Amino acid sequence: MIFLFKTSNKYFYLLGAGGSCFLSFVFLYFLKKSYNNKNNKSVESDNNNNSINNINNSNSSDSNNNNKNNNNKNNIEKLKEEKIKIKKEMSQQLIEIRKKINDYSKLKYPTKQGILFKKSRYLKEWRNRFFVVEEDILYYFDVEKGGGNKPIGTPLGIFNLLNCSFTLITNEKRSPLVFKIQEENGANKDYKNCLISCESAEEFNQWFQLLPQIKQTMDRKKHLVTKLQALSRKKLQQKKYKQLKESALIIQRFYHLHEGERKLARFIYNVIKVQSYARCFIDRMRFKRIKEQIGIIQSHFQVIKAKNRLEKEFMRRRIAQELLSTEKSYVYNLKLIIDIFIRPLINFNSIEQRVLSVSEISGVFGNWERLYKINSDLLILIQSKLDSWSIDQTIGDLFIENTDSLFEYTPYVTNYDHSRKLLDKLTASNTNFRNFLDAAQRDKRSKYLDISSFLIQPIQRLPRYELLLRDLLKSTSTQHKDHKYLSKGIVKIKEITMYVNDQQKERENLSQVIQIQKELIMDNIKLSFSSATRLIREGEIKVSKKKSWNYMYLFNSQLVIIQKKDDKKLVKEVIQLEQLGIRDDNNSNNTITNDSGTDLISTSSNNLLLLSSPDLSSSGGVSNNAINTSSQALPIGTIGNKFKLIISSKTEISLYFDTPEEKNNWFADIAITLNRLETQKKNFEKSINLQTIN
Numbered sequence: 159m160i161f162l163f164k165t166s167n168k169y170f171y172l173l174g175a176g177g178s179c180f181l182s183f184v185f186l187y188f189l190k191k192s193y194n195n196k197n198n199k200s201v202e203s204d205n206n207n208n209s210i211n212n213i214n215n216s217n218s219s220d221s222n223n224n225n226k227n228n229n230n231k232n233n234i235e236k237l238k239e240e241k242i243k244i245k246k247e248m249s250q251q252l253i254e255i256r257k258k259i260n261d262y263s264k265l266k267y268p269t270k271q272g273i274l275f276k277k278s279r280y281l282k283e284w285r286n287r288f289f290v291v292e293e294d295i296l297y298y299f300d301v302e303k304g305g306g307n308k309p310i311g312t313p314l315g316i317f318n319l320l321n322c323s324f325t326l327i328t329n330e331k332r333s334p335l336v337f338k339i340q341e342e343n344g345a346n347k348d349y350k351n352c353l354i355s356c357e358s359a360e361e362f363n364q365w366f367q368l369l370p371q372i373k374q375t376m377d378r379k380k381h382l383v384t385k386l387q388a389l390s391r392k393k394l395q396q397k398k399y400k401q402l403k404e405s406a407l408i409i410q411r412f413y414h415l416h417e418g419e420r421k422l423a424r425f426i427y428n429v430i431k432v433q434s435y436a437r438c439f440i441d442r443m444r445f446k447r448i449k450e451q452i453g454i455i456q457s458h459f460q461v462i463k464a465k466n467r468l469e470k471e472f473m474r475r476r477i478a479q480e481l482l483s484t485e486k487s488y489v490y491n492l493k494l495i496i497d498i499f500i501r502p503l504i505n506f507n508s509i510e511q512r513v514l515s516v517s518e519i520s521g522v523f524g525n526w527e528r529l530y531k532i533n534s535d536l537l538i539l540i541q542s543k544l545d546s547w548s549i550d551q552t553i554g555d556l557f558i559e560n561t562d563s564l565f566e567y568t569p570y571v572t573n574y575d576h577s578r579k580l581l582d583k584l585t586a587s588n589t590n591f592r593n594f595l596d597a598a599q600r601d602k603r604s605k606y607l608d609i610s611s612f613l614i615q616p617i618q619r620l621p622r623y624e625l626l627l628r629d630l631l632k633s634t635s636t637q638h639k640d641h642k643y644l645s646k647g648i649v650k651i652k653e654i655t656m657y658v659n660d661q662q663k664e665r666e667n668l669s670q671v672i673q674i675q676k677e678l679i680m681d682n683i684k685l686s687f688s689s690a691t692r693l694i695r696e697g698e699i700k701v702s703k704k705k706s707w708n709y710m711y712l713f714n715s716q717l718v719i720i721q722k723k724d725d726k727k728l729v730k731e732v733i734q735l736e737q738l739g740i741r742d743d744n745n746s747n748n749t750i751t752n753d754s755g756t757d758l759i760s761t762s763s764n765n766l767l768l769l770s771s772p773d774l775s776s777s778g779g780v781s782n783n784a785i786n787t788s789s790q791a792l793p794i795g796t797i798g799n800k801f802k803l804i805i806s807s808k809t810e811i812s813l814y815f816d817t818p819e820e821k822n823n824w825f826a827d828i829a830i831t832l833n834r835l836e837t838q839k840k841n842f843e844k845s846i847n848l849q850t851i852n
Contacts, residue, residue, distance in 0.1 A: 256312040275355040294376045335362040473633040492530040513590045524570040532563045554643025572665040620655045700814035739804040
């Protein structure tokens with residue numbers, strides 16, 4: 159009978175009682191047969207061996223004598239090899255220990271330490287050595303020369319106290335305070351030994367008693383460890399025996415329950431089949447549901463994308479409508495100024511009831527009618543774009559192709575400060591004009607706003623274009639063809655705005671130059687401001703170590719040195735930059751750079767600076783430190799607060815400053831201005847040459 163039983167989801171088959179008996183009889187039969195065959199073979203082999211041994215015995219008697227001699231030689235060689243091995247082992251142990259313990263401080267927990275006298279079996283001298291006991295190892299170190307007590311270097315040797323024996327020595331000069339340490343190593347009983355002596359009897363007794371005690375305690379530890387290991391082995395064997403016994407009982411139980419287990423196994427097999435079929439069906443249903451859900455999610459994503467596109471398009475249209483509405487309002491206000499202010503003022507002049515002159519009207523309103531014409535044309539173009547609006551409609555190309563006329567905002571923007579001052583002056587002095595403004599403000603078309611709120615609108619319009627285009631760019635996808643048009647349109651509007659602002663700054667600077675010209679008092683000095691249109695720097699200086707401070711202006715074409723006296727500015731020197739060179743006599747290797755990072759002035763070994771005066775280059779009276787601006791770079795000075803202005807071969811002016819930083823700033827600004835003049839001169843010559851060629 160074969161039975162089935164189950165343990166932890168594994169099935170085993172067992173034989174019944176009758177089957178097991180049958181198999182045991184078969185096993186014993188084959189075992190007996192194999193044993194008889196072995197005995198027969200062994201008998202035959204013994205007979206053969208006896209015959210061979212009888213033949214060999216006769217030959218062996220002759221060879222025995224030779225073998226004895228060879229054995230003696232081999233024993234001697236083995237002893238030598240063993241000694242060599244022992245020496246190698248000792249040296250290797252020392253090398254390993256010296257790697258780990260390269261200093262006495264590495265021994266953290268010494269049991270005892272002190273200076274003793276040592277005498278080895280090779281060197282028959284007593285020497286001072288520092289001995290240290292740690293656990294079951296005795297180390298000895300060399301001692302400082304000159305009677306020092308500190309150990310130095312790595313260990314000279316070690317003794318394993320577990321393998322050592324200790325004996326008193328009486329036949330030495332230092333007796334009775336001498337004992338011998340002898341270490342054994344297996345077959346070699348005299349592995350290594352030495353004699354040790356102490357200066358005092360107390361110290362001798364301490365060392366002689368301590369070393370055997372350490373050996374005894376370590377032997378006891380080993381004995382206890384072996385006992386514990388034996389006990390643990392017994393416990394492990396008992397546990398294994400119990401486990402085997404329990405497993406045998408479990409097998410017996412399963413053997414008795416084999417029939418029920420077999421039925422249970424069949425039932426489980428059928429259940430597993432049904433479960434697998436059910437899982438396959440459930441997985442198919444889940445796959446269908448997941449597929450349907452993915453389709454729904456994809457449709458939702460498409461709806462969301464379409465919604466985002468519609469929202470962006472709605473935002474684009476809203477911003478475009480805002481652009482159109484603000485443009486309409488702006489053009490309406492421009493026309494309102496023309497209808498309410500400009501044309502009535504001009505009409506009053508024609509009927510001889512003049513309120514303002516034509517020059518005053520143009521001074522207040524500038525090129526207002528031209529601005530109205532420009533923005534009216536732009537409004538028509540924007541209106542046409544929005545009338546034919548679609549998803550693919552572009553609006554950025556309009557600001558690329560039709561905004562060059564916006565450069566005409568420059569005269570109005572640069573004249574705005576002047577127009578405001580003129581307006582304030584006229585309202586304060588001209589009662590007819592003041593009454594006219596009050597009447598215009600009461601007009602419903604002006605929404606009761608004063609004239610200044612209208613005059614500032616052209617100033618605000620160009621930045622407003624840039625903001626609206628940026629908002630439109632944010633609401634335009636990168637795939638839309640209007641995206642690149644809007645980017646270029648923003649750059650174009652920004653360039654126009656920057657140009658207008660630069661022109662305004664130039665106008666302000668020019669007005670500052672004119673104001674300075676009015677304040678200066680000239681005495682027998684010709685001063686022309688026709689080319690001096692821009693003020694670069696101004697500040698206090700000293701000329702040629704004078705006690706009083708002077709004041710200097712640097713224009714784009716002139717240097718003017720003045721002296722302040724009782725709120726008056728007396729001109730002392732006017733220097734044209736075309737005839738000027740500068741030099742710094744202090745040695746320096748530094749470099750001054752402008753805001754863009756380009757080198758303005760870099761020194762050579764002679765510390766040079768610019769000269770562009772024609773009479774200097776021809777006279778030859780100036781040293782090699784003066785170089786023309788077009789060919790050489792300019793040096794700076796860091797030590798000292800002065801540099802020189804070179805006007806001719808015989809005329810030099812030394813300028814002194816309060817700080818080195820102030821001097822370097824003046825030096826750099828003059829050098830930059832000279833370089834600019836030189837480049838302008840070259841460009842002018844090139845243009846003349848081109849015109850002559852054409």
